[in-house]
Amino acid sequence: MRNDFLEPIMTILPPAPEDLLNTIFCNCKSGCGSRCGCRKAGLQCSLTCGQCNGQACLNALRYQSDINEDGTFDPEIMEELETNVVEDDNEDQFEIYQQPEDDDEEEEDD
Known part of the structure; x- marks a missing residue:
């Protein structure tokens, strides 16, 4: 309570346990309006919903892609990718296969 007003406490926890949330579901025929x-x-529609399965309705979770609205990649994802890439000091040990040029084929075409 601040300044004689009740203020909600924000949390990152779900509103209820996952098992309980999965018992609440709809069976909407059109769009989940x-x-x-x-x-x-x-609640958002989930996989337990009868018609939409939490995917094809107005109340489904938005798909979160790796690309931001401005067409750039999310910096957090890029940072994670960079930390997962292991630099290899032995690159010179690997040979790159190059297909040999066949001079015989060119002569046959003439």
């Missing part, structure tokens, strides 16, 4: 049971409960 304002009459959707999941939406009324304040």
